[in-house]
Amino acid sequence: xxxxxxxxxxxxxGPRKWHRQWHRYLGAVFAxxxxxxxxxxxxxxxxxxxxxxxxxxxxxxxxxxxxxxxxGVPSVxxxxxxxxxxxxxxxxxxxxxxxxxxxxxxxxxxPAELVVATENEIFVYDSxxxxxxxxGEESLPAVPLTGIxxxxxNRIHLETAAGQHVLGEGFLDFEEASPEAVVxxxxxxxxxxxxxxxxxxxxxxxxxxxxxxxxxxxSGSLLxxxxxxxxxxxxxAVIVLTVLGIRLLFxxx
Amino acid sequence: xxHLLTLTFLLVLTIGVEAGTTVxxxxxxxxxxxxxxxxxxxxxxxxxxxxxSRIQRLMGHEYRPARVRYWTYKGKMVVILDEIxxxxxxxxxxxxxxxxxxxxxxxxxRETIGAEVRRTSFTNQFKGAVxxxxxxxxxxxxxxxxxxxxxxxxxxxGRVALYLDQIRPK
Numbered sequence: 283x284x285x286x287x288x289x290x291x292x293x294x295x296g297p298r299k300w301h302r303q304w305h306r307y308l309g310a311v312f313a314x315x316x317x318x319x320x321x322x323x324x325x326x327x328x329x330x331x332x333x334x335x336x337x338x339x340x341x342x343x344x345x346x347x348x349x350x351x352x353x354g355v356p357s358v359x360x361x362x363x364x365x366x367x368x369x370x371x372x373x374x375x376x377x378x379x380x381x382x383x384x385x386x387x388x389x390x391x392x393p394a395e396l397v398v399a400t401e402n403e404i405f406v407y408d409s410x411x412x413x414x415x416x417x418g419e420e421s422l423p424a425v426p427l428t429g430i431x432x433x434x435x436n437r438i439h440l441e442t443a444a445g446q447h448v449l450g451e452g453f454l455d456f457e458e459a460s461p462e463a464v465v466x467x468x469x470x471x472x473x474x475x476x477x478x479x480x481x482x483x484x485x486x487x488x489x490x491x492x493x494x495x496x497x498x499x500x501s502g503s504l505l506x507x508x509x510x511x512x513x514x515x516x517x518x519a520v521i522v523l524t525v526l527g528i529r530l531l532f533x534x535x
Numbered sequence: 536x537x538h539l540l541t542l543t544f545l546l547v548l549t550i551g552v553e554a555g556t557t558v559x560x561x562x563x564x565x566x567x568x569x570x571x572x573x574x575x576x577x578x579x580x581x582x583x584x585x586x587x588s589r590i591q592r593l594m595g596h597e598y599r600p601a602r603v604r605y606w607t608y609k610g611k612m613v614v615i616l617d618e619i620x621x622x623x624x625x626x627x628x629x630x631x632x633x634x635x636x637x638x639x640x641x642x643x644x645r646e647t648i649g650a651e652v653r654r655t656s657f658t659n660q661f662k663g664a665v666x667x668x669x670x671x672x673x674x675x676x677x678x679x680x681x682x683x684x685x686x687x688x689x690x691x692x693g694r695v696a697l698y699l700d701q702i703r704p705k
Contacts, residue, residue, distance in 0.1 A: 381599065408601075415602040418626075420562040420615065421577055454577040 298533055305526040308519050315516040322500040326493070334492040342485055344495060347504065351484050358473035362391025366398055367473055369480055373398060375411060377479065379487055382416070388430040388468025390438060397438060397453075399468075401426035406453065415453065423447040423456050431467035439465045556645045559653055562615045565628040565642055570608035579604045580703055593670055593694040594618070603699055611637060612700045618688040620646045625688050629696035636661045636693060649682035652689050661689075666697035 329335050345351045352370025359366050367374040368386030375396065384400025391397075395414065396407045402425045404417040419425045422440065429441030438449040439459050446459040459465075473480070495504065502509030566574050579602045582590065590598040606613040611632040617624040623645035630637040639661045641653040651657065657679055664674040672693055678686045 412601060413599045415579070415600055415604070416617075417604075418562055418615065420566055420574065421604060452579065454579065 298530065301526050301530050301533075305523060305530060308523050308526070312516055312519040312523070315512065316520065319500060319513070319516060322496055325496045326500055329493045329496065334496060337492045338488055339490040339492060339495060340485055340488065342481055345485060345488055345490060348490060350488055350490060351481055356473035356476055356480055357386050357470040358476050359386070359389050359468050359470050361389035361396060361398075361468065364389070364391055364396050365476070366396075367476055367480060368400075369473075369477075372484075373400070373405075374480055374483065375407070377483055378411065379483055380405070380413075382413070386470065387427045388470065390430055390432045390468055392432075392436055392438075397430070399427050399430040399440070404430075404453070417453055421453070429467050431465040433463050433465050439463065439467075441467075556643060557650065558643050560628075560640060560642050562626065562628060562642055565615070565640055566606050566613050569611065569613045569628070569630045569638070570606060575606045575608055577604050577606060578703075580699060586702060589698060590695055593698055594691045598695070605699065605703060607703075612696075612703060614696050614699055615642065616692040616695060618692045620649055620685040620688045622646065625652075625685060625692075627689060627692050629693065631696055631700040634665050634697065634700060636664045636697065638662065639689070639693065641689070646685065649679075649685035651679045651682045652685040654679075657686075658689075661693050664693060664697070666694060666701070670694065672697075 325332065325334065339345060342351060346353075352372065354370065356367045356369035356374075358368075365374075365376055366386065366389040368384075371383045371385065373380045373382055373384065373386060375398070380398075382398075382400075382403070382405045384403055387399040387401055389396065389398045394409055396409070396411075398405045398407070402419060404422065404427070405413065406415040406417070408414055422442070424442035424444035427440055427442055429439075431439045431441075433439060433448070438453070440447050440449065440456070446463075446465075447456040448459040448463070449456050498504040500513075502511070502513035505512070560568075563574055580586075581602050582598070582600075587598060587601075603614065603616075611630055613628065613630050615626060615628050617626050619625070624643075625641060625646070626643035628640045628642050630639075639658040641650075641658065644650045644653065657676075660674060660676045661672070662674075664672040664676075667673050672690060676686065676690055676693075
């Protein structure tokens with residue numbers, strides 16, 4: 283741009299000098315964020331061609347940011363030949379993530395069925411893992427369920443605030459359990475050992491695409507409120523830079 | 536300044552509203568209300584592969600459980616069904632009598648938006664509907680703006696409830 287006018291000693295810098303300085307500083311500070319917005323915008327514009335709308339995110343860190351991988355330690359129990367786990371409300375049987383969810387209370391295996399109890403529901407699967415039945419609050423003596431176990435006759439016992447009950451055939455009804463019944467209760471343990479394999483299941487089963495991540499990178503949402511604020515700030519900086527640039531251009535002598 | 540305060544208040548209110556599960560009526564209470572104050576003995580239907588494929592046509596997707604629980608009282612069938620609205624299941628109770636929907640009640644809602652389908656003005660539209668040979672409800676159900684997916688889920692469940700009433704042992 284043009285030369286600055288000579289300034290008298292002790293005088294404050296003139297408007298052009300001030301504009302030029304701000305234009306320079308703002309440009310320097312917001313160069314990287316602008317590059318970030320431009321690149322992410324271009325990626326979004328051509329996302330389909332680049333396969334970003336199909337390509338799944340396989341980064342555990344990113345999936346954690348999207349709450350697709352829970353925090354904390356899974357609860358695990360053994361039910362016959364099955365390993366049943368719950369992590370952040372998601373239920374797993376062996377290496378399979380179930381569509382059903384809830385806070386796991388326990389699980390028991392019958393000769394032909396796997397019965398998974400959560401606080402509010404019971405899910406029944408066959409030995410091949412096919413989803414057979416769901417017992418909701420309407421089919422249970424009370425909720426929340428605090429325990430599930432098997433007696434020596436392979437009958438399912440439930441423990442709730444209403445006492446101990448035993449489920450009838452086909453789980454269609456229930457009756458109060460005999461106090462003498464010897465029950466092997468399902469117990470939960472902390473699944474520190476299972477944490478990595480479960481995380482791997484979630485990563486492999488993730489439906490999150492890169493397109494979503496790039497969108498959130500562009501809007502700053504990936505970094506939460508701070509990120510969105512920073513993108514807003516960059517937007518304002520672009521406006522200020524444009525105004526200052528135009529003024530500098532047209533006030534040149 | 537006044538506008539700024541209002542805006543801040545609205546913002547705080549919006550942040551404070553969290554997605555959660557709302558139980559409008561416990562399923563057992565719905566069954567009791569439809570069955571003279573008691574929960575009758577539970578019955579279940581085991582869905583054959585032809586039943587499953589018919590349900591799949593009615594819902595537009597696979598229906599996962601192989602069994603469906605239901606309750607009967609004076610010839611009426613009460614069934615509680617779950618169907619995904621957008622991302623979470625909507626639990627709804629249906630009372631079917633003589634092949635017609637007698638009443639519908641949304642029991643548990645887990646989505647963030649669209650709970651307007653619980654309104655009686657909406658659920659009353661199902662009353663008297665039968666399942667046509669084309670697999671559609673005989674009565675027109677008007678959509679609720681902003682709750683399109685929930686409306687669709689309710690209609691799918693309505694069709695399935697009527698079909699289950701057709702195939703249950705009488």
